[in-house]
Amino acid sequence: MPNTPSNRRPTLKDLAREAGVSLASASYAVNGNGSVGEQTRAHILSVAQRIGYRQNSAARAMKTGRSGTLALLVPDLTNPFFPALAQAVFRAARAAGYTMFLIDTEGNEALEQAALAKGVDLGVDGIAWFPIRDKDTSAGVLARTPVVVLDRTVPGYAAIGIDYLDAGRIAARHLLDAGHRRIGIISGPTDIASMRDRCDGAEALICGEGALAFRVENAFSTDLEPHAQAAITGGGATAVFAAADVIAIGALRYAQANGLRVPEDVSILGFDDIPLAEQSLPPLSTIELPIEDIAQHAISELGKQIGRPHASSAALRIVHTRTRLVPRLSVRLLG
């Protein structure tokens, strides 16, 4: 009959007592690091199994200052880009031996700040942070915690960026190469630098080698606002670069609902390559974000910062990853 009070979760001490060894031996056996005789270890482990011993990571974390956990903050899980990114980051974290938690900041800056603080308080070893906007809501809370900002840039933090100017150029290049000259742009909300960049990149090239039919802005939604609707039906563009797939899908639907065939009458190029893009009719040509690259770089950057306690004030790495064109059927090759 075990001496362990059955209503309490067994501790290392219980385990040691139960197995008739010292605390240290029990700890070594459980962590597999110190030196314990092979049979001692086996015995301890079997007792652990029997009494249902589990590490108390809080205590362990307190002692070692490491919790083996990372947090990922994303602004909106219902935007299909983020689950995809999250899975990639989860995988990368797992490969590096970390357990990753996800927090949805729900587009709410107060929540974002609270989540950042909570992460720090709980002692996660690092935070991969996809900010709601290009704004530092951290209020100094992150001073001593490894952080890497994803996709955006927040002054003072390492970041994994995407070369959006280049991405915009890739988009424009594709349309131009397909023979289009009058090209319109439907931008997403421009308070986000990455959005401005991709549109600026595209616009520069379009103006250089063709003509910008229009450049309008629309919310991050498949519902097109009136001016965007007007641009599509009356803007005179043979091709439209919609700087986000959700908007592109909205444009596609709007065009079709108004008697325009895609791509025969108007070509549409999206951006993001969300799962839905492949399944629209016609399948949407789009620009794919280097999700895997971002995930890899993010975890490796975090790993570096965690390894090297405080070089945070040292050179802040900003890694740039590149996008790729995914040609499908929504862009027409002009004769």
Next chain:
Amino acid sequence: MPNTPSNRRPTLKDLAREAGVSLASASYAVNGNGSVGEQTRAHILSVAQRIGYRQNSAARAMKTGRSGTLALLVPDLTNPFFPALAQAVFRAARAAGYTMFLIDTEGNEALEQAALAKGVDLGVDGIAWFPIRDKDTSAGVLARTPVVVLDRTVPGYAAIGIDYLDAGRIAARHLLDAGHRRIGIISGPTDIASMRDRCDGAEALICGEGALAFRVENAFSTDLEPHAQAAITGGGATAVFAAADVIAIGALRYAQANGLRVPEDVSILGFDDIPLAEQSLPPLSTIELPIEDIAQHAISELGKQIGRPHASSAALRIVHTRTRLVPRLSVRLLG
């Protein structure tokens, strides 16, 4: 000049020293519970602010046995149902004063087990668990941690269920009421009880008041397998109940790609009400899951278990929530 070594995160001790008070007073001030003079507290708080003091929740959790955090495990974040559920659960948790972390078990039972264990080890106060299948992968790890199982049932755990038999009946009722008599069912993977139930519920009613044209199974995907394709084009049904929206969307597309108009030639009723359902052409009639109810009940059940240390062996609550029909345009009312 503060005496706090600047490269280390300030501790309560640092705060107490810096403010010239005892550890206890500092703790009281920070937590707002013990008794401290008004000015003492204000002073301590301002010093805390200045030196950037933050609680170390790991230490706090170790002492109190409570971390103020909950974990939510879901099987697949790229299935749009889960982000929606996650957001609802996050909100409910927040309203109850908890911080919630999300873990995607990625349909992998080994990962699920590891996540469960990690949650327990980290000392979360409770776990809301949406299992991959109706299978207990917990390996006894959860013995002393409050747990509530979502949507499925796992022996030995409290659960928030959905009355799927009833849901299937609601689906069949809708089709029958619209005048359909030859009705087919495309089921999802039937190793999941909830899937069997909704189909069984529908089938019973269909057989009673009409005729079952076919009942086939398909993976949880918009890609239809050959037998499902054949059933749609050659099964002779005027209406199809696809027991998951993703499958319904696949059926819709397949039908349309093969010259069948929806709902003129064939009606399609889905299940889940994922965001995409509203945006398909035609908008998909479907059955809505009571996400908010599930979230509320889950958090409240967890709250009860956390409050009452160990009534776990007591009566296991199984709460049942009800679904609702969301009529849109993919079901035709027969003359």
Next chain:
DNA sequence: TTGAAAGCGCTAACAA
């Protein structure tokens, strides 16, 4: 109202 001090469960020197 304030402070001293005892641990929470664990790790890692260090000693044996």
Next chain:
DNA sequence: TTGTTAGCGCTTTCAA
């Protein structure tokens, strides 16, 4: 190889 022991940062009882 094994055991003893000093804390990690915090809360909280108890005494002042």
